[in-house]
Amino acid sequence: MAELKKIIQTRPTFVPAHFALAHAYSxxxxxxxxxxxxxxxxxxxxQYPWASYELGMTLISERRIPEAKQLFNxxxxKNPKDADAHYGMGMVLAEELNYAAAIQEYSTTVRLEPDFEGIYYEIxxxxxxxxxxxxxxxxxxxxxxxxGDDQYVETGLADAYKGKGMMAQSQEAQSKAEQLRKTEDSN
Known part of the structure; x- marks a missing residue:
């Protein structure tokens, strides 16, 4: 961070340094x-890529949901085909406990960008x-x-199987989640 601050001191309008510093603070x-x-x-x-999206996510983290909602709206x-904005709006709606509307926003995200990483996990x-x-x-x-394999996906899957009363599948997914967690911890 010190290096980024030094760059900003010498080049106060150098946008990538401000963005990197924002990311570090986040x-x-x-x-x-x-x-x-x-x-x-x-x-x-x-129009700097990702800046308004990151600002929206920061506002959500600060629990400033109305401001984040306005930003994503x-x-x-401005651009109804902005998959990141629809994802962000889904996050806002999920924070408001409006799950059905959040799922609709996430579904729009998938329609706009089918390979959007993590979207099916959120859904x-x-x-x-x-x-x-x-x-x-x-x-x-x-x-x-x-x-691919992910400990959080497996945990969610285990919970869903358990909710359906499918205990063997739940235990299998939970075991896989624990194995993935151990592998990740050792890396």
Missing amino acids: NLKQYDQAESELKRVLELQP NRIA GNLYNKQRNYDEAITAFEKERQQN
């Missing part, structure tokens, strides 16, 4: 500083929350097929 959960840097990025270059109004989680376990299983299996 990773440290220093959301107010991340927000400040992202706003600076958008001030300097309004504005992006969708599966929402179906689990609605106790719609058949749809959850389908979503988690699509995520697994699209992006």
